[in-house]
Amino acid sequence: MRLCLTLLCLLLALPSSAAQLTLELSTGTRHWQSEQLLTHPQARDLSVEQDVAYKRAMHYRAVPLAALLEGVQPGDHLQAVALDGFAAEMPASPLLQMDPTQAQAWLAIEDPKQPWPPLAKGKPGAGPFYLVWRNPQASGIRPEQWPFQIATIRRLPPVETRFPALLPDPALAADSPVRQGFALFQQNCLACHRLNGAGDAQFGPDLNLPHNPTEYFQPAFLRQYIRDPQSLRHWPQARMPGFAAQVLNEQELDALLAYLRHMAGRKAQP
Numbered sequence: 001m002r003l004c005l006t007l008l009c010l011l012l013a014l015p016s017s018a019a020q021l022t023l024e025l026s027t028g029t030r031h032w033q034s035e036q037l038l039t040h041p042q043a044r045d046l047s048v049e050q051d052v053a054y055k056r057a058m059h060y061r062a063v064p065l066a067a068l069l070e071g072v073q074p075g076d077h078l079q080a081v082a083l084d085g086f087a088a089e090m091p092a093s094p095l096l097q098m099d100p101t102q103a104q105a106w107l108a109i110e111d112p113k114q115p116w117p118p119l120a121k122g123k124p125g126a127g128p129f130y131l132v133w134r135n136p137q138a139s140g141i142r143p144e145q146w147p148f149q150i151a152t153i154r155r156l157p158p159v160e161t162r163f164p165a166l167l168p169d170p171a172l173a174a175d176s177p178v179r180q181g182f183a184l185f186q187q188n189c190l191a192c193h194r195l196n197g198a199g200d201a202q203f204g205p206d207l208n209l210p211h212n213p214t215e216y217f218q219p220a221f222l223r224q225y226i227r228d229p230q231s232l233r234h235w236p237q238a239r240m241p242g243f244a245a246q247v248l249n250e251q252e253l254d255a256l257l258a259y260l261r262h263m264a265g266r267k268a269q270p
Contacts, residue, residue: 085202181259
């Protein structure tokens with residue numbers, strides 16, 4: 001009995017296991033262990049005043065993401081995949097930017113010996129890896145560009161090439177609000193949702209099959225739902241964030257809804 005208790009105490013005293021980040025880039029696949037990143041030559045202590053995930057100031061051990069993106073060029077396209085299936089689509093250029101007057105991307109690393117707090121009651125924390133930004137307002141960085149619980153970062157062709165079922169009618173004018181809405185859909189919605197069966201996210205429902213939300217929501221209620229989902233229908237397990245006017249202004253919301261209405265007439269089987 002005493003031996004069993006001793007073994008149990010030893011097990012409880014052991015630190016949590018380290019996590020692994022996978023990078024799938026043009027130079028090949030590389031795996032980084034959390035302890036390797038915590039002691040990376042460019043790792044430093046970083047303060048984030050307006051943390052998107054925790055909604056308060058936070059302090060991290062972090063590495064400039066550009067230091068890890070070997071061979072990535074500004075014109076490339078990257079995707080960050082989270083443990084829960086969230087898949088953030090990101091142009092590489094802002095991620096490589098290290099000009100202090102612009103937004104700078106940093107990879108925050110959770111120390112297994114000092115785990116980060118939960119995001120909310122009953123929820124896990126943002127670890128093991130979290131993309132955070134310094135000076136995000138300088139480059140218009142949106143909340144969906146702060147993916148957390150990252151497991152993999154990979155270089156991929158652009159969304160338009162990978163998923164033609166997402167494309168609006170090519171006959172539309174270049175300045176059509178629908179085209180602007182398509183760009184906003186990629187930035188704000190595609191990380192969680194598919195449309196026409198197209199997309200890599202495994203988090204939320206398809207937004208066109210079998211029905212588009214513009215087909216079953218009254219317009220005013222759809223706008224309210226996007227702004228504050230919990231104000232329209234509340235349940236504890238809800239995970240969709242609200243998009244305040246500071247994130248998606250009225251003109252941008254109009255354009256996003258124009259894209260969704262347009263795609264309701266362009267249903268395609270996956």
